[in-house]
Amino acid sequence: MLVDYIRVYSQPTLRSAVTLDLRKRDRAREHLIGLIESRAIGQAIPSERQLSADLGISRPTLRAVVDDLVRDGWLVREHGRGMFVGSPKIAQEIVGGPSPTGGAAYPPAPGTWTSRVLSHSVVPAGTLVASRLRVTSGTPVLRIARQRLVDGEAISLETIHVLDEMVPSIDVMALESGSFYAMLREQFGVIPTEADQVHEAAAAGATEAALLGLVEGAPILTLERVTRDQNGRSFEFTRASYRADRYRVTSHLSLTGPAESRHTRITSVEDPAGLQDQATP
Incomplete structure (x- = not known):
């Protein structure tokens, strides 16, 4: 893992790409937290496809942010039904x-x-x-x-x-x-x-x-x-x-x-x- 970080940060192009990806994640997280706080527990939020299009970011980038929010209890993902506001820790x-x-x-x-x-x-x-x-x-x-x-x-x-x-x-x-x-x-x-x-x-x-x-x-x-x-x-x-x-x-x-x-x-x-x-x- 340390070798990977050294490789990334020793190459300006890769470093720029990583920085841009982190900014996109931060923007996505802020947007999702805003949606969550405007809704009641159990209420649905837009699909990953819709959110990806609205924010102009890739599905994998958005999914990584959603995974973090699911892990912390902010969101609940139900297979075949979608994503819903959860109870945070x-x-x-x-x-x-x-x-x-x-x-x-x-x-x-x-x-x-x-x-x-x-x-x-x-x-x-x-x-x-x-x-x-x-x-x-x-x-x-x-x-x-x-x-x-x-x-x-x-x-x-x-x-x-x-x-x-x-x-x-x-x-x-x-x-x-x-x-x-x-x-x-x-x-x-x-x-x-x-x-x-x-x-x-x-x-x-x-x-x-x-x-x-x-x-x-x-x-x-x-x-x-x-x-x-x-x-x-x-x-x-x-x-x-x-x-x-x-x-x-x-x-x-x-x-x-x-x-x-x-x-x-x-x-x-x-x-x-x-x-x-x-x-x-």
Whole structure:
């Protein structure tokens, strides 16, 4: 691949052709996004043949743009019927520090987020959970499994582990309509202030597939997060799985601020998910 790029950019004629093709793709993408935004989900858009003629570009060039939009969920291609406006992926932005208002490092994600508590119980911390929370194995932790939905569609599964001594008599079922982090602040005086979070690609297991409406082995995006409170104590360890076809993470990087602000560590996550429990706790 690198050799191909070197060959192209060492020849002015080929370089000019590639540049022209990219410009055509950009123009086609802008045109298609405009069409999509002017229509409702499920509404048809013109055929590739018609769009190619309207834009004055080749079918292969247009098809490459359409393929990208299908992959991102903007369009749905149905064999024998045409192309229709789809539901684009939910984009959750992660920024490298607190918001100007002192809230989360996660701006609100699109859609109406709700939760469904699947199970909850106090269990002894196993080796993994204990190491993440920096406690001894066997320490009581409250484990909550919940399904996250956006506009009624299952998007993710979460298993939350929180030190039981910090949340006595918590109303777990209230998490279906309220914010976990807001509850911690208001009822228990626990202020989430810092977190380490890791995202990885994985394949859906049988249980994940069933609860997320996927086929077993479908791609998912996994998350692991350890959250610390205002005293620097690790109190929460969460593992989550997101539908890769409906959810993506974007990052905002500040490259001109002080050196200490230009890192990938996420801080001041008072309520990841847009202050009121939208994307993550």
